[in-house]
Amino acid sequence: MKIQYSPDFSTMSKKAADLVHLEIAKKPDLLFCAASGGSPSGLYELMAQKHLSNPEFFDRLNVIKLDEWVGLPEGSEFTSEYDIQNKLLQKINLPADRCISFNSLAKNPKMECDRVEAELIEKGPIDICILGIGQNGHIALNEPADKLNVSCHVASLSEKTLASGMIQSVGIPLSKGMTMGIGNILASKMIILFITGKGKKEAFNSLLKKEIDPLLPASMLWLHPNVRVLVDESSIE
Numbered sequence: 201m202k203i204q205y206s207p208d209f210s211t212m213s214k215k216a217a218d219l220v221h222l223e224i225a226k227k228p229d230l231l232f233c234a235a236s237g238g239s240p241s242g243l244y245e246l247m248a249q250k251h252l253s254n255p256e257f258f259d260r261l262n263v264i265k266l267d268e269w270v271g272l273p274e275g276s277e278f279t280s281e282y283d284i285q286n287k288l289l290q291k292i293n294l295p296a297d298r299c300i301s302f303n304s305l306a307k308n309p310k311m312e313c314d315r316v317e318a319e320l321i322e323k324g325p326i327d328i329c330i331l332g333i334g335q336n337g338h339i340a341l342n343e344p345a346d347k348l349n350v351s352c353h354v355a356s357l358s359e360k361t362l363a364s365g366m367i368q369s370v371g372i373p374l375s376k377g378m379t380m381g382i383g384n385i386l387a388s389k390m391i392i393l394f395i396t397g398k399g400k401k402e403a404f405n406s407l408l409k410k411e412i413d414p415l416l417p418a419s420m421l422w423l424h425p426n427v428r429v430l431v432d433e434s435s436i437e
């Protein structure tokens with residue numbers, strides 16, 4: 201795990217963009233796993249700028265979405281789909297046939313996870329996995345628990361996640377999410393974990409203990425040989 205500190209959000213995002221653009225230049229058709237939320241939004245903005253200056257750059261890129269809430273109405277601005285579509289996919293003109301995603305409205309979320317898992321087996325592994333960290337140390341929607349799931353699965357959301365900014369204003373009671381499992385994430389060739397945003401300090405300090413603990417799902421990343429942790433110091437003071 202390589203931890204790199206940046207003085208602010210934009211410097212951190214620029215470091216991520218440099219890494220991502222370098223990998224895509226080497227392998228234009230790579231599989232990019234996109235997280236929703238605030239942490240990667242600076243990266244996505246820089247990718248959108250790259251597209252403006254070099255319209256062919258993302259022409260062969262494939263994207264898979266990291267996670268999704270279960271049961272949000274179609275087109276809801278709170279879905280991860282909406283977030284990633286608006287911040288990244290529409291900006292880089294990525295067609296639907298090069299994007300794999302969980303459908304928030306799937307009638308059977310377990311079957312939806314199995315479908316995404318099967319697509320990932322066929323098209324994976326992920327080349328670059330973008331992650332934020334939850335205030336409780338979750339990655340994707342792998343919540344702290346005695347046991348963690350290897351594969352794509354339906355997750356019960358923790359109280360801390362339910363109280364987080366992202367879904368507080370939804371107005372519909374949510375209790376579950378669909379997510380990549382820890383095994384899917386650890387099978388990625390490169391992982392970029394952002395540490396930025398309010399309330400992340402405690403989880404980050406726990407991660408620095410270098411202990412593997414399912415109650416801190418992000419600690420599983422210590423088992424991976426190619427993880428870049430990009431820290432925005434201004435937000436964790």
Ligand SMILES: N[C@@H]1[C@@H](O)[C@H](O)[C@@H](COP(=O)(O)O)O[C@@H]1O
Nearest residue numbers: 235236237238239332333340397
């Ligand atoms: N399901 C999302 C994750 O995909 C995201 O990485 C995390 C951090 O969000 P943020 O970057 O907004 O702090 O929150 C949510 O739980």
